[in-house]
Amino acid sequence: MMYFRSIAMLMLFSTPLMLPLANAEETLQKNVQVDRYGFEKADQSDEQKRLIDKFSTEKSQMDNAIINTKTLIQKSQGKNYLPELYLRLAELYIEKSRIVYFLRRTQSGASIKSAMESLESNALKIQAIETYQRIINQYPNFIDMDKVHFYLAHEYRELARLKEMRAQYLTLIKKHPKSELVPESHLLLSDYYTEIKQLSAAKKHLKAVLKYPHSAAIGIAQYKLAWVHISKKEYKQALMLLERSVKGPNAGEEVDIDTYGRVDIRSEAFNDMAFIYSNYYKEASPEQALSYFKKYSWSRQSYILVLEKLAYRYIVKKKWSHAGLIYRKLAKLNNQPNKLLEYVDNIYHTVKELKSYQHAHEDVTIIVKALTGIKYSIHVKQGIKNKAMEDYEIFARDVTTRLHASAKKTSSLEDYSLSADAYDIYLGFFDDNLYHKQMKTNYAESLFNAKRFPEAGKVYEALAGETSNDGDKKKFLYSATLSFYEALKDRQTLNYYQTVQAQSGLAHTGEAYVAQFPNSKEVSNVLFNIAWIRYDEGKFDEAIEQFSRFIGRYPEGKSAKAAVKLVLDAYNIKEDYQGLIEFSKTVAANPHLAKSIKAGVAQIAASAQNKMVSNLTVASIDDWEAGKERLLEFAQKHQSSSMGAQTLNALFISSKEKNDIQTMQSTGQNIIANYPNTQDADSVLKAMIEASMASAQYRVLAENLEVYAKQFPKTATAKSFLLQAAHIRQTMNQVEMANRHYRTLLSQYPLSKSNRLAYSQAIAHNEQNNGNPRGAIQALARQTTSLDREGAVEVNASLAVLYQQIAQAKRANQHFKLAHKAFNSGVGASNAVIKNLLSQQIYNQANGSLEQFNLTQLQDVLDESVVGSKTELFQDLQTRYYAIMDLASAKWSLLASYRLYEINNEFASFLQSAPMPELSVSEQSQYKDIISQKVAQYRAEGEEYLLAGQQLAERLKSFDPLMSDYENSVAANGQNAVPFSPKPEGKKIGLEAFDDDELRTLHNRVSHSPNDTATLMTLAQAYYQRGDTGQANIIAKSLTQGDSQNTALGAEANYLQGIIAIEFGQDQIARERLQAALQHDPGHEHAKEKLAELLIHYGYQ
């Protein structure tokens, strides 16, 4: 090339010569259309003509140039630039030689060269040679003699006169050792010796080139020298030289050396390194090879080229794994579809040889990459496309399935995963062919075995959707379900999306499986998992519903147990304890479920109940009103269940804590009414009793006491409570109820004899007050045998009175005798009641004698028998009344006094009015005196009795009807006196009190401050105002008990009791209370007024 460059330089010096050439080009342009893209349009003949014209013109120009040069030479003889002109002339011959050659070739138009075509050209070369020789011969000191030798050598080579050529190069080297053409000359000599197979000589000249490190020839020399080493199998040396060509100082520089043209020696050397490397580094791994060539590559393109060579070398050397790996690397570097297919072909070859498929995924990726470029290209014929698709599909399928088979042998997760990846790529591209289904099935299987469960599930599901074969569908659906299930078992490895996919997938495929294959043995398993997934998703309602259905359908086995557990857990998480409890009932009702499950569920249900109630209770702490309503509502909702009882109990306790007496009482009642057997009933009732007592709700208290006694009749407390209830009832004038309690006490409890007597007497008393002496008799008669002696006396005495009252004198007498006899023997000698009763009975018994005594009257005749009878009766009566007085019963003593007064007067009157006996006058006078004395004596005695009686009556201030006779000096007529102002039974306000704002407030206040007597008083008055006199009475009574210093309050309390006693018809008590009121407050006008009215009613003035 340097040679032609010299010619160009020469031409630059010859501008005038070139002008005609430029003009010729211009002319030519007119005939050739060159568009803006550089396209020259000409037909073949035109083109040939154009070229002929072109070359002819050039030849003509060359001729002119040669003539001109010759002319100048002739004119320049002796000039020092003459050799320069000869040199130019020689070069013009050479140029003309080239033009002539092309002209002849173009003119002939033949494809085969002929000797004739070269004849003129060679003649011109010879002329050039002669010209060069002339310079050598005539101008030995020509400054550019090295060039002359070099050009001359070139022309000798062109004319195949190689020995002469060699001589010129050798001369140049010898005579011009410092010429820059020396390295090239050595190089060209080495080519000569190589040609004639004198490698040693060739090697010598090549080595000589290496002495010129800055020469452009050095690269080629190294390269060639390397090949010399290669031919001798000296790979190490060869490789070193090639490496130097590639990475040396001049590497990559454009080399323009004669005969070589523009050779890219670096590329050539690099490619050859591939050949040598495989020979020298025999043990190198493919990775080492890649690394090595990467180091020497200067671009991706160079790397690709060398690797292609290297890979091919390995193929030739049957180093399959090396080749395979490098082709795979190439596939990553190159994107040309055709190249990729070429690589694929080779890879397939290596794979088949190696029978190793672990790179199948990579290989299929390459195939798809290559085929994608082809499939979607408009430039590839359809037939070719089809062929490629068919061929490479086979390859892809083959390596993929073989990898899968290999994975099955190793059972390695990694292998399965690689296999799955390969299938994935395959199916992504070959999405609809004959093998699609089978490949997809394999894909799913690989994924599953690689434990890539979410993906496996999706693929199995897709397969199920694609098949119409029932057996396959069943298998795929089940596999999908199983895959999703497995995925979720290890959810830590899943991201959010995968988790959702698996959850939803499991549910979807499971449901489809169950729907389509309901009789499959796997259905239970699937159903369980569907439900489980709902649980897992947090869709607890659905989970519960599905698990419940599962339990119903498959109650036996471990799954049922797990299902039950999960249902319970779901309810727990939801805090739906109600649901949990309902569920526990269904579990309990299921006969097929194991007992242990049921027991466990029951225990959890109980715990749930606790939680429910606790939650409600806790909620009620902040908002009691709403909270208690919820508790109550909840209890009602769960009536008759243990939870209902538990809730009520919680409500009860809370209300107690909150001091909400109304709620407490109503809840307590609710508990006792609906859950009488609950273990809390005892404490509940006690608490209710306590609360009602504390809040002064005596009617409620009585009720509670009664309920307790009824509920727990066997307890000692019950006895005590019942007695208290009786007392309260008694106080509230509910005597029937009081009696009922006394009777219960008498009949159902072991009692002391004194209590037995007391209760009997109380009953009898109440019966008496109600005008039912028979009832009283009945009460007492039963007890006669169960009393101590004194009690027996008392009862007999009472019975005597009562029988007497009902006119059963005989029985009365019997009992009296018994009583009296015992009394007389000292039994009950100090017992006022006995005395009273005996007195009463004696008094009553005396009534007959008294009547007879009064009726025994003399007529006109003094009848001794009548007198005697009268006297006898008088004495009898006296005896009786004295006996009464001896018994010292105030009331009966008073009455006996009166009777003594009466009978004395009567007897005095009897004597006074008695006819005179037939006596003398004196005797009559004497008789009269005696009678008068007697009469006066009797009357005086009577007066004494009357006075004593009056004094006693004054002390007693009794409103006893019998005594009223005495008070009024009215004869006893045995009829009851009309009470002052009794009223029918009043209202009975129990818990309703809490509906009354005032009462509720007062009760609450009392409850908080039990010693707040003022409030108690107000409360009593409030009850009184509302007509509940019983309640008012007992509260008022509570205020008058003890040592109250509050006179005003004491007055009020007593007054209230007084007026209530009036209403109860208990005038005696009324009087006492009114008097007590006045004692506390003498200025209590109401008490005074009422007492006055009362006294007036009873005749007091």
Next chain:
Amino acid sequence: MMIKSSISALLYLCVTFSMMANASEEALLEPLVQDQPVFNVIENSQVNAQDVFNKGYALFKENQWQEASDQFLRFIELTDEDEKNFEWAEFFMGISLDKLGFTHAAMDRLSNLAARKPNTRIVSYILEMFEQVSRRQPFDFDQIILQVVNDKDYGFINEEISGFVHFYQGMQDWKTQHIEWAKDHFSKIPKESYYHRRVLHYLALNKLHNGQEGRAVKELNALLLLDNLDEKLADDTRWTLARIYYQLKEWSLASLMYKQIKTPVIEQASFLLEQSWIAYQKKDYERAMGYLYAFEAPSFKQFFTPEYFILKSFIYKDVCHFESALSISDEFVQRYEGSLQAIYDRKHAADIESEELLYVILAQQDVKFQWDFIQALELERQQLDDIDFKDLKLHLEELYSLKIAKTSFVLADLIDKEYEVRANALLEFEEASNLMRYEIGVDMYQSQAKLTYQNHKDTTGGITGKQPEVVKYNFQKEYWNDELGHYKVTLPNKCLEFSQWELFFK
């Protein structure tokens, strides 16, 4: 509306493409386009191919692009690569198609030609066209860049094109970890060229990825100082710098960088959120909220991300607008309810139920590139009705169908992958939203507890707004470029007020 119709079109396309794919597979069994039928062979045998070329070239010279294309196509189909002028026929056909507006058909033809390494003049011209197209619109990156531009060393091309070639070759080498080769390519890019600046930008980014923030900032700032810097590249650089400053907590510098971005308003959407984050970090809550209001504009729908809700919650929470903060969770659910349900129902990206999420996916860079490319192909395909020549029309129809099918194949894969990523992120956001709700609840409680014991003297301090309205300038469903980020939102700090708290603690 344009976007909406595009989405619908995409959904339609996904179906169409799958049908096409099936049709294409069927074609494997019975080729739709068979080799030339016999009567054509006879007919064609009587035709002089060069005459056809000459006719085509004549038409080409007369700017009769359609007619010329038809003739060149005929020539190409009649002959093969060895035929004289074959390269030129392909080349002229490519030019003609480009002139007709079928840019991608032209690029396809020219890529096919360039891959065969034709004469240098042709290659130079083709590369020049590639360079222009690559800067102008989406294109077949695989075919043009990977298969042609990256295929070999082009030592003969002019400087600007050399920059283009070396840039993509260097980028490809860099991406494939061949750093030295990449650097070699980059070093060969002319210093004043656009691609040299892109390289500078890319290398600065690379430093950033390697944790050399300082170096990256320095280089990016230096890049911005260069004359005649491409506007888009300048904006990209500012954006990158803004993000780095954000990471470095240099809020003011970050903010300044954002302000300098000149990209048109719609494209600003993606960094509105970032600006809002900056304002938030600077505790300029009102401005942060202003950006978010702007971000809500319907035109930004495709840039919308669930992150918006999280940030909004943060802002409300920080100024103790707890009720509003809590409502954000509902807003989130409302917006993505359909998408979330679609995920729970295992819908695919192409299902209509996933529409909202699809908007987000389509905004992702790779997906957007492919999606834009499909749209461009579709637009060009619609112009086929204007082709009067049956063979040419059939050829182009097939070309576009294949190209759309291929791009759809790639796009579908990208969308599927991105869908999984986005769906996962959405689910994660859903959980974050729930946690945020919890956090807000905790904050509410703690704030109230704190205030309960706090000296009431402070109650007026720290309140930044006095107006009762939340938005001073209500969003009017329209916006102006200079308004974005400047919506004046008053967001009084309520952290020192607790009278309203009873509302929450009922």
